[in-house]
Amino acid sequence: xxxxxxxxxxxxxxxxxxxxxxxxxxxxxxxxxxxxxxxxxxxxxxxxxxxxxxxxxxxxxxxxxxxxxxxxxxxxxxxxxxxxxxxxxxxxxxxxxxxxxxxxxxxxxxxxxxxxxxxxxxxxxxxxxxxxxxxxxxxxxxxxxxxxxxxxxxxxxxxxxxxxxxxxxxxxxxxxxxxxxxxxxxxxxxxxxxxxxxxxxxxxxxxxxxxxxxxxxxxxxxxxxxxxxxxxxxxxxxxxxxxxxxxxxxxxxxxxxxxxxxxxxxxxxxxxxxxxxxxxxxxxxxxxxxx
Numbered sequence: 128x129x130x131x132x133x134x135x136x137x138x139x140x141x142x143x144x145x146x147x148x149x150x151x152x153x154x155x156x157x158x159x160x161x162x163x164x165x166x167x168x169x170x171x172x173x174x175x176x177x178x179x180x181x182x183x184x185x186x187x188x189x190x191x192x193x194x195x196x197x198x199x200x201x202x203x204x205x206x207x208x209x210x211x212x213x214x215x216x217x218x219x220x221x222x223x224x225x226x227x228x229x230x231x232x233x234x235x236x237x238x239x240x241x242x243x244x245x246x247x248x249x250x251x252x253x254x255x256x257x258x259x260x261x262x263x264x265x266x267x268x269x270x271x272x273x274x275x276x277x278x279x280x281x282x283x284x285x286x287x288x289x290x291x292x293x294x295x296x297x298x299x300x301x302x303x304x305x306x307x308x309x310x311x312x313x314x315x316x317x318x319x320x321x322x323x324x325x326x327x328x329x330x331x332x333x334x335x336x337x338x339x340x341x342x343x344x345x346x347x348x349x350x351x352x353x354x355x356x357x358x359x360x361x362x363x364x365x366x367x368x369x370x371x372x373x374x375x376x377x378x379x380x381x382x383x384x385x386x387x388x389x390x391x392x393x394x395x396x397x398x399x400x401x402x403x404x405x406x407x408x409x410x411x412x413x414x415x416x417x418x
Contacts, residue, residue, distance in 0.1 A: 134196035136163035141185055141193055215405030216245035223268040224254045226348045230367045235412050246405045254346040259397050265406055267395040278395040281410055284417025288387040289366045291378040295358040303381060306337050313360035314339035315351045325363050327385040363387060392417060
């Protein structure tokens with residue numbers, strides 16, 4: 128017979144004071160409870176309970192066994208909980224922007240979901256802050272220097288950007304040689320950040336910025352990159368978004384002496400104590416590819 132179950136039955140008998148009460152609490156028949164008690168006494172090599180028509184009395188050997196069976200039952204629960212935590216299941220709802228979904232989340236998902244086949248992930252594409260509670264979101268992955276208030280923000284890595292334009296645009300409008308020159312160009316900028324300024328670190332590591340203007344802003348970096356490829360202006364976009372165009376020579380990196388300010392990538396969630404089993408594992412997987 129299962130000794131862990133026998134220990135559990137013994138604990139219930141001692142707590143509830145009768146075999147019948149233990150049977151009701153555990154959903155077992157009374158004869159089965161009696162068999163488990165017999166098994167415990169064989170295991171212990173001593174009588175653990177004196178049974179009479181009126182009551183049960185725990186023997187000294189039973190008192191010693193009870194201390195050990197309580198520890199055994201708790202250990203069994205701890206092992207089961209730990210095992211369940213490592214095998215996530217159910218649905219995990221994640222909110223992120225289009226760029227994050229395509230360039231950060233998408234490379235992780237095939238291996239991650241193959242590793243945890245009982246887990247299902249729903250991705251909500253949203254470039255604006257979301258209500259984690261109101262929209263039943265387990266986590267939001269955001270590239271921002273201002274995480275949404277009221278959330279726990281786990282930093283997963285940094286997003287590096289590149290300043291670039293097409294060769295056609297530069298032939299027509301000239302190549303900017305200094306930061307201030309950007310103010311004279313048509314700049315394609317991300318509408319998700321307040322203000323119309325671009326921020327960089329110069330060669331000495333000092334923070335510098337320039338006010339820019341342009342005829343196109345968007346909340347999707349892919350549109351800004353495509354517009355730069357079409358010769359519409361100068362764009363400051365995530366390096367991953369522009370990588371293919373740069374490799375093919377369709378985009379030209381500008382002002383290499385300046386380093387665009389890095390933006391943190393955060394995983395935002397509401398509670399450490401009531402975190403879905405798969406969430407920590409997903410954030411771990413994202414952190415591994417971003418650091």
